[in-house]
Amino acid sequence: MSRTGRAVVTHGRDFEIREYPVPDPAPGTVLLRQELTGICGTDLHNWQKGLPVDTLQGHEVVGIVEALGSGVSVDYLGNRLREGDRVVFHPRNSGVAYGFRGADEPFTGGFAEYVYLKDPVNCIIKTLTPPQVAVLAEPFTVGVHSALRAKVQIGDTVIIQGAGAIGLMCLIAAKITGAARLIVVGGPAGRLELAEKLGAHVTIDIADYPDVETRKQVVLEHTPRREGADVVFECAGFLPAFPEGLEYVKQDGTFVEVGHFVDSGLIEVNPHKHFLRPNLRLEGVWGSRHHHFVRAMAVMENEEFPFADMVSHVLPLERVKDGFDALNGAYSLGGETVVKIAIQAPAS
Numbered sequence: 001m002s003r004t005g006r007a008v009v010t011h012g013r014d015f016e017i018r019e020y021p022v023p024d025p026a027p028g029t030v031l032l033r034q035e036l037t038g039i040c041g042t043d044l045h046n047w048q049k050g051l052p053v054d055t056l057q058g059h060e061v062v063g064i065v066e067a068l069g070s071g072v073s074v075d076y077l078g079n080r081l082r083e084g085d086r087v088v089f090h091p092r093n094s095g096v097a098y099g100f101r102g103a104d105e106p107f108t109g110g111f112a113e114y115v116y117l118k119d120p121v122n123c124i125i126k127t128l129t130p131p132q133v134a135v136l137a138e139p140f141t142v143g144v145h146s147a148l149r150a151k152v153q154i155g156d157t158v159i160i161q162g163a164g165a166i167g168l169m170c171l172i173a174a175k176i177t178g179a180a181r182l183i184v185v186g187g188p189a190g191r192l193e194l195a196e197k198l199g200a201h202v203t204i205d206i207a208d209y210p211d212v213e214t215r216k217q218v219v220l221e222h223t224p225r226r227e228g229a230d231v232v233f234e235c236a237g238f239l240p241a242f243p244e245g246l247e248y249v250k251q252d253g254t255f256v257e258v259g260h261f262v263d264s265g266l267i268e269v270n271p272h273k274h275f276l277r278p279n280l281r282l283e284g285v286w287g288s289r290h291h292h293f294v295r296a297m298a299v300m301e302n303e304e305f306p307f308a309d310m311v312s313h314v315l316p317l318e319r320v321k322d323g324f325d326a327l328n329g330a331y332s333l334g335g336e337t338v339v340k341i342a343i344q345a346p347a348s
Contacts (some may be wrong), residue, residue: 008111076122138167323341
């Protein structure tokens, strides 16, 4: 193909839009036209730390099949795949995940006009869902993995720390796996309103209870016999939320750490108080696998939840820095609360 496409390259905390030749897909590969790519908390945290090399970020992608390499005729589930089909893909593959590769591998990140799925191990699924739903496939996959790892049971009380995209995805996943009482602790208020729309029975704004000990008492009051939750998901990604969340777990309960996909440092905990005395089960969720992705897409295709309402802002490629700055600041953009920001880069 004698044409070029644009892609965002991140180095340190700087963004640069570069032009690359658009490849003809080799055998076994797929070339997509990007429709939307979500800015993930992992993208944000890596950017906050400063990426040491030129990197093509963006791993929450929905796109349209532009061209199929020879030998590619079906998606991961065996559905017929043709040019013009809308697809999503799991970023994990046999090598470095999509959205985390160097600038010497053009179009391997989603903040670009094209995405080149060239890895021999791809999980591509055709979808009929709208772009603003499909773009959430990867984060919902994390929620599905988290709920399965937690072994949420029918009738459980569940506390979710953090009302960002991952927290909301864990909320939905916990609801469909049987949770009877869902409590979300986080902010800002706009995100908590969305949490209620998605099924939260109680929302607690951390701005209203900035003192941790006071907040703990308020949270526990909403649990049966004030004993805490059967399952707590830490999705805030802030170090102090970890020991705080441990104290929300009831005897014999489960704590699931979801929010720290990148190394944010150390936090002090008390092994006796936080783990042994409550007989607590600790689970850590690192991304997800292809089978989680398949399960997540099956749920999203049913259209039972207003997933699209989570995409609060869609920005053009040129405004990718505005999106990162909003997520790094007051969670507001254009006077509206930020939940999920998606980057749109329609190819010219």
